[in-house]
Amino acid sequence: MDTFGGYGVIPPALNGSIVSSHYFLYKIDETKLHAKFLEYCLKQPWFLEQVEAKVSTNYASIRPQQVLSYQIPFSDLSEQKEIVFKLGQIQNITSQHAEVLKEIVELLPSIINEAFKS
Numbered sequence: 001m002d003t004f005g006g007y008g009v010i011p012p013a014l015n016g017s018i019v020s021s022h023y024f025l026y027k028i029d030e031t032k033l034h035a036k037f038l039e040y041c042l043k044q045p046w047f048l049e050q051v052e053a054k055v056s057t058n059y060a061s062i063r064p065q066q067v068l069s070y071q072i073p074f075s076d077l078s079e080q081k082e083i084v085f086k087l088g089q090i091q092n093i094t095s096q097h098a099e100v101l102k103e104i105v106e107l108l109p110s111i112i113n114e115a116f117k118s
Helices: 035-042 045-051 064-069 077-115
Strands: 002-004 052-054
Antiparallel strands (some): 002 052
């Protein structure tokens, strides 16, 4: 059976909160790794394949040595920041397009109704 273990990035607002002993806590060295860059990496299929736990029971867990062996593409901090900025721009554009599409879908019935009025 293939299952996934769990992981997450704790936002600063939750710093100091209680965390289950099933999770290992690591602090990001933000002089080397941009937190948002890491967040984008954590969502990629190539990263998820590394996290996939192969188990024979119904309980999947990630071990500390596994976490430390995960690989992400690593570039200097300025390049990471540029990638994060560009991905943020793409997300904003995508969000704007989704809003416009939603408005079009909402307006379409009345436009069609108006067009076919006799």
